[in-house]
Amino acid sequence: MLVIGERINGMYKDVGKAIKERDKKVIQDLAKKQVASGASMLDVNVGPAAKDAQEAMKWLVETIQEVVDAGLCLDSTKPAVIEEGLKVVKNKAMVNSSTADKEKLDIFVPMAKQYKARLIGLTLGKSGVPRDRAQRSEYAAAILTSCVEAGFNLEELYIDPIVLPVNVAQPQSLEALEALREFRFLYNPPPKTVVGLSNVSQGTENRSLINRTFLIMAQAQGLDAAIVDPMDKELMDAMITAELLLNKNIYCDSYLDAYKKK
Numbered sequence: 001m002l003v004i005g006e007r008i009n010g011m012y013k014d015v016g017k018a019i020k021e022r023d024k025k026v027i028q029d030l031a032k033k034q035v036a037s038g039a040s041m042l043d044v045n046v047g048p049a050a051k052d053a054q055e056a057m058k059w060l061v062e063t064i065q066e067v068v069d070a071g072l073c074l075d076s077t078k079p080a081v082i083e084e085g086l087k088v089v090k091n092k093a094m095v096n097s098s099t100a101d102k103e104k105l106d107i108f109v110p111m112a113k114q115y116k117a118r119l120i121g122l123t124l125g126k127s128g129v130p131r132d133r134a135q136r137s138e139y140a141a142a143i144l145t146s147c148v149e150a151g152f153n154l155e156e157l158y159i160d161p162i163v164l165p166v167n168v169a170q171p172q173s174l175e176a177l178e179a180l181r182e183f184r185f186l187y188n189p190p191p192k193t194v195v196g197l198s199n200v201s202q203g204t205e206n207r208s209l210i211n212r213t214f215l216i217m218a219q220a221q222g223l224d225a226a227i228v229d230p231m232d233k234e235l236m237d238a239m240i241t242a243e244l245l246l247n248k249n250i251y252c253d254s255y256l257d258a259y260k261k262k
C-alpha cells in the first residue's frame, strides 16, 4: 500500500493557521510524525482559504523538504498551484488531481509526464460526483484513454473512485468499493487505484472505526494507495494486517514493527 499522509491540508485548522502565519514548526512536525508513522508520500494542500495559493504551495513544499525525504502529493484543483509545487519538489511528486474532463486531462496528463510525476485521475465529470459504479467506470475509461494517447506511463497513474461521506450518501460507499473491482477489467495491466479515505467518515461519530473498516474493504478489492492519517495507529495496524492476510507481506510475529521499518 502506498500510504499518503493527509494531515498537511489547510482544511485542518492548525495547518490553515500555520500556512497563514508561515509557521514552519507546525508543518515540519506534522511532516516528521507522518513519515515516522509509515507514510511514504505526504499530501500537500494549501486549503480553501489561502489567497496566495501558488506562493503557499511553494512555501509548503520547501518547508517540508527541509525535514523529510518523502515524496509529495500536490493537492489542488488549480494547474498553476500544482505546477508551482512541481518546480521545487526534489523527490517523487504526485499530481493530485485531474478530473475525467478532457480539458483537465489535456493539462494535467502532459504536466505529470513532463515532471516525471505520478498522477491521480478522479472519476469526476462536469456534472459533479459520480452517480454509481457504472459512471465511475466510464470516467475511469476516459482517464485511461487520455493517458494511453499521451504516452503516459500507466504505472504512474492512480484512479480515484471518489469516496463520499457515509452519513450523507450511504449507498456511495458500496458503489466506490465495487468500482475499484470493476476498474481492474478496463485495461491490461489493470490501472492502480487510490482513495481519499477520511472523506467516508466526515461528520460521523466513529471516524477512526469507519475509516479503518472501509480501508480494509477497499484493500480486499485491490486498492493500491490511500490518502490517510498515518498517525491513527489503529488504522495503520489494521491496514498492515490486511496486507498480511492478502499475502502482500511475509508473516513473522513482529510483522507490525517490521512494516514500519521498511
Ligand code: THG
Binding pocket: 006, 009, 011, 012, 013, 014, 043, 075, 096, 097, 120, 160, 162, 163, 195, 196, 197, 198, 199, 202, 203, 227
Ligand atoms: N481524493 C483525492 N485527494 C483528496 C481527497 C480525495 N484530497 C483531500 C481529501 N480527499 C483527503 N484528505 C482529507 C483531509 C482531511 C479530512 C478529510 C480528507 C477531514 N478533515 C477534518 C474534517 O473536515 O472534519 C478537519 C478537522 C479539523 O479542522 O481539524 O476530515 O478523496 N485524490
